[in-house]
Amino acid sequence: MNRLIFTFLAFLSSVVSVNAGDETYVKGARLDDYMRLQSKNSPHARYYYGEDKGNNFLDLYVPAEIDEKKSAVVVIHGGCWDSEYEGFAQAGDVVDYFLGKGYVVFNLEYTAADIGGGYPKTYDDVSNALLKVSSVLEDKKLSNSGISLIGHSAGGHLAVWAASGGTESHTEEYLEKVKIKQAVGLGAILDLGLAEEACPNIARFGGVGRIAGANMALTSPILMGNNSPVKLVNGSKDSIAPPKYAEAYSRKRNSGSVSYRVVPDATHYDLMTSKSGVLDIVLDMMRSK
Template sequence: METIRYGPEPSQLAELTRPSGRPKGVVVVIHGGFWRSRYDLSLGRPLAASLAAEGWAAWNVEYRRVGNGGGWPGTFDDIAAAIDALADVDDLDTGSVLTLGHSAGGHLAVWAAGRARLAGPPWGRPRVAVTGAVSQAGVLDLAAAHDANLGTGAVQDFMGGSRDDRYRLADPAAMIPLDVPVRCIHGTEDDVVPLSQSTGYVERAVRAGADAELTEVAGDHFVLIDPASAAWARTLQILTALG
């Protein structure tokens, strides 16, 4: 595992784990935790290790979060910069780059897959193209999550106030349809992020002509990031099909 900085702030770093042979592609791992600073990239390390064992190059991203300089717009700046930094990594083919995020990380994974649709700077001209996204119980409708007070005010803290025009740039639901495939996987017993966050996104995306699918699995919010679980094995299959 190699730690690479993409900016001067303490949280602007990523950990690159390479497989033993030629990578199938790159998976950008974006951890969750309702965008709050008490959760960090250690959540993604077990997934990165599993991905490398399966032949992927894993790019486990840290980013500024609420409580350490993140939120709107810093977190978005960091996710964009972290993915673009892959262009500067030696001996790494970025022809296939998939984003994989859990919970709040699912929001950022799908946002990153669609940011090329945001005209102009600071986010709309990616150096590295995302070719597909996998959301693990992602918060994919920020507006609905705001109204439902998901995470006891997590969206309000992240976006810094009431719903306004910024959600057009920040909310995956507002960016439908994307030009790349989106795959959602969600536990049927999830009581942290409701299943409706995934079902609603996929239904709207399909109606708009996008390539989006939902896989429902048994288990709670956290079974998806347990490398020993059937849910993670299914996630690996989804990544392979996308790659």
């Protein structure tokens, strides 16, 4: 009986419910919960931005009423740069949340490091994808308020990278045409010097060198100046990208354009689900100056 009671209490400690108004937020998501996430909406269109149609594409979601004053949201999934953890489908709950709030949303797929990505391919993918987004927004008159990037984990690294650096990291065309309003990192891995600590799996396909390239100053956001506001959200129970990652980035950048929030009891995977209440926090941060 004592063992039964202990097991029940351990379960309760792993799943935390928080009442907020009329909603009940549930925290404690694990990897298997994350892997089951998917969008309940069908995309309006799919756009390809490269020759590899299996990995170089964007799905576009358009709300019933378009408000051009709202920035377009581009979701960049995580997965520790590893196709084994997928990520594109699992970004679906974030897509649905922002679509429901009236945002035009793009879900971005890119080449993972274990299947031919890493440096420079993955970075080229993100750059080319955002050039495509900019073109679609202009052609379809979907938004005139720039792009809000939302990236999770390794996708957070890519989102903040995309909003940082100059001609040493990006083409002149990219810097001219891609108007990033802000970059949001959810459990983002911002210092590639810690990439193997956060994601030991990358040792399987070349380690940090495969992700960062020879010059980390061109690929690791903590070493790059940000061109747009960076907003970071971390869970207090995130064992992959703990709050210290955001704190270190904020200290290093020492900029009024960097802000971060730590969500009590949230895990790495809670950051990608509306059930946890984290996306409400993200929306509030995005709306703030």
